[in-house]
Amino acid sequence: MKFSVDDILRPCVRGIEPYSPGRPIEEVKREYGLSDVVKMASNENLLGPSPLALEALGREMSGINFYPDGSARRLKEAIGARLGVEPGQVIAGNGSDEIIRIIAETFLCEGEEAVISDPSFVVYATAVRVAGGRCRVVPLKNFSYDVDSLLGAVGEKTKIVFFANPNNPTGTMLSREQADRFMERIPRRVITVFDEAYYEYVESPDFPASLGYLEKGMPVVCLRTFSKIYGLAGLRIGYGITRQDMVSEMNRVRQPFNVNSLAQAAAAAALEDSRHLEKSRKLNSEGKRYLYAELDRLGIEYIPTQANFILVRTGRASSVSRRLLRGGIIVRGMAGYNLGDCLRVTIGLKHHNERFVNALRESLEEEE
Numbered sequence: 001m002k003f004s005v006d007d008i009l010r011p012c013v014r015g016i017e018p019y020s021p022g023r024p025i026e027e028v029k030r031e032y033g034l035s036d037v038v039k040m041a042s043n044e045n046l047l048g049p050s051p052l053a054l055e056a057l058g059r060e061m062s063g064i065n066f067y068p069d070g071s072a073r074r075l076k077e078a079i080g081a082r083l084g085v086e087p088g089q090v091i092a093g094n095g096s097d098e099i100i101r102i103i104a105e106t107f108l109c110e111g112e113e114a115v116i117s118d119p120s121f122v123v124y125a126t127a128v129r130v131a132g133g134r135c136r137v138v139p140l141k142n143f144s145y146d147v148d149s150l151l152g153a154v155g156e157k158t159k160i161v162f163f164a165n166p167n168n169p170t171g172t173m174l175s176r177e178q179a180d181r182f183m184e185r186i187p188r189r190v191i192t193v194f195d196e197a198y199y200e201y202v203e204s205p206d207f208p209a210s211l212g213y214l215e216k217g218m219p220v221v222c223l224r225t226f227s228k229i230y231g232l233a234g235l236r237i238g239y240g241i242t243r244q245d246m247v248s249e250m251n252r253v254r255q256p257f258n259v260n261s262l263a264q265a266a267a268a269a270a271l272e273d274s275r276h277l278e279k280s281r282k283l284n285s286e287g288k289r290y291l292y293a294e295l296d297r298l299g300i301e302y303i304p305t306q307a308n309f310i311l312v313r314t315g316r317a318s319s320v321s322r323r324l325l326r327g328g329i330i331v332r333g334m335a336g337y338n339l340g341d342c343l344r345v346t347i348g349l350k351h352h353n354e355r356f357v358n359a360l361r362e363s364l365e366e367e368e
């Protein structure tokens with residue numbers, strides 16, 4: 001019997017690109033015979049996790065024979081208290097990636113549309129397509145959001161608009177003024193998602209207060225994560241803040257025990273660790289200024305960032321990142337984002353950043 005997987009595949013799944021992650025450290029060590037490799041490819045916190053989170057993990061470990069709290073009550077109360085929202089306005093996810101899926105699966109009907117920018121976070125398009133929806137893609141203008149074109153792309157069938165703010169991979173942000181203008185004009189039946197994965201790193205005073213739109217009752221979802229500044233990417237935990245009625249509907253779609261007990265405990269502890277947060281923020285700010293200065297010195301263009309990564313125009317980024325790999329530094333080539341001359345580098349600790357700059361300098365000299 002001849003059988004093709006195409007005969008049983010959901011048509012909306014056909015053609016979705018599998019996510020391509022940054023290369024794991026161990027794999028690079030083995031392939032290049034290196035003992036010391038630094039990963040500056042996935043915007044993780046290179047300071048490591050909060051010590052308080054590690055302690056909480058230790059305490060939680062002996063209870064993993066029990067299912068986690070399916071409603072993540074303690075964590076949602078802590079988040080609610082911190083942000084001045086009701087715990088019932090919070091939904092926890094197995095990474096904010098999962099909440100992006102839940103939003104699409106809860107609200108998007110087959111054939112409805114989501115408006116996304118390009119380049120931006122690739123997870124939005126996958127979530128939309130898996131839910132049977134379509135994407136309208138609006139190019140960034142000068143590496144930043146083009147609010148007028150985004151509004152122009154909103155039509156009868158539009159249900160969701162996604163903003164990564166700050167945007168990944170550019171590090172640019174939608175300003176308060178742009179966000180206000182967008183929210184004034186967007187029809188009330190459209191959900192606006194502000195994915196603020198890098199919120200804690202933002203230094204600009206013009207960053208929008210997305211929770212303010214929620215206070216006015218607008219259908220906004222604000223996403224935050226423990227994967228970036230909190231240093232818990234391996235545990236997979238993020239959260240969304242939105243209207244209580246929207247959380248109730250999303251809870252129908254959410255898996256009953258979607259966030260594991262170790263992640264819940266570590267996240268609640270990390271939230272209390274203001275020292276780790278401040279230290280991480282300061283290191284990032286200093287690292288950013290160091291990298292700007294060194295890139296300027298090398299005459300390499302980059303996009304000023306509000307996050308913990310920088311988009312750098314090295315030219316022929318795939319060969320540059322291969323040479324960096326040989327030097328034990330993993331960065332992210334941007335060919336998949338149609339930015340073949342750029343790479344994205346995570347801002348690390350001082351010695352990581354210095355090592356990156358030195359390897360980059362050597363790589364460029366080698367090319368000449």
Ligand SMILES: *Cc1c(COP(=O)(O)O)cnc(C)c1O
Pocket residue numbers: 043094095096097098121164165167168195197224225226227228233236237238
């Ligand atoms: C890293 C990142 C996330 C975080 O995803 P998690 O699933 O919470 O690890 C979300 N959005 C953007 C734009 C990101 O860059």
